[in-house]
Amino acid sequence: MPEKELFVTVEITEFKTATQGDVEGVGVLRWKADKLYRWVKNDESSAMVAGEPAMYDVSNGATMHQSVVAAATAVAADVAFFAGICMSAIPTLGFGWILVDGIYEDATVDEPGTTAIAIGEILIPSATLDALQRAVGLGTAATYPRHAVAMEVVATATPATASETTIDVLVKAN
Numbered sequence: 001m002p003e004k005e006l007f008v009t010v011e012i013t014e015f016k017t018a019t020q021g022d023v024e025g026v027g028v029l030r031w032k033a034d035k036l037y038r039w040v041k042n043d044e045s046s047a048m049v050a051g052e053p054a055m056y057d058v059s060n061g062a063t064m065h066q067s068v069v070a071a072a073t074a075v076a077a078d079v080a081f082f083a084g085i086c087m088s089a090i091p092t093l094g095f096g097w098i099l100v101d102g103i104y105e106d107a108t109v110d111e112p113g114t115t116a117i118a119i120g121e122i123l124i125p126s127a128t129l130d131a132l133q134r135a136v137g138l139g140t141a142a143t144y145p146r147h148a149v150a151m152e153v154v155a156t157a158t159p160a161t162a163s164e165t166t167i168d169v170l171v172k173a174n
Contacts (some may be wrong), residue, residue, distance in 0.1 A: 013088045015096035027066040035102030042090040043067040051108045053125040056081040071125040082146040084173045100174040106166040117154035146173045
């Protein structure tokens with residue numbers, strides 16, 4: 001008798017559309033090497049992109065860890081619940097992986113208007129862009145249990161307008 005398959009284990013950069021369904025079991029966690037990932041549903045009315053921060057959808061109450069929304073369209077309560085970074089594009093109402101613990105290369109970050117972001121600064125989701133942003137200045141930061149840490153310097157935008165870039169970050173959203 002053949003062994004029963006316990007997990008589908010979709011590749012970390014693979015996603016499934018709503019019609020393809022939830023093949024992993026929404027909310028499931030997977031360790032791969034030194035990184036922790038969560039399989040989630042995109043509750044947005046548009047696709048989410050790789051490198052974009054995702055927030056848990058708090059309107060789902062006890063099952064909020066199963067679905068995510070984008071930073072720019074999240075309600076204020078969602079922004080406080082940073083879920084992780086999208087590993088690939090996740091289609092509208094589709095399913096995909098987010099990184100919840102580990103190093104992510106090329107995460108989307110808001111370029112600051114005045115002071116550059118230093119290595120080691122705490123980053124949290126922006127309430128206006130689908131990007132991470134500086135929490136507050138080093139040494140004055142409140143405690144953010146779910147955050148990312150800048151692993152590269154982010155120079156100021158020229159001119160000082162809302163723009164985005166990508167840098168490596170350490171994600172601590174679990």
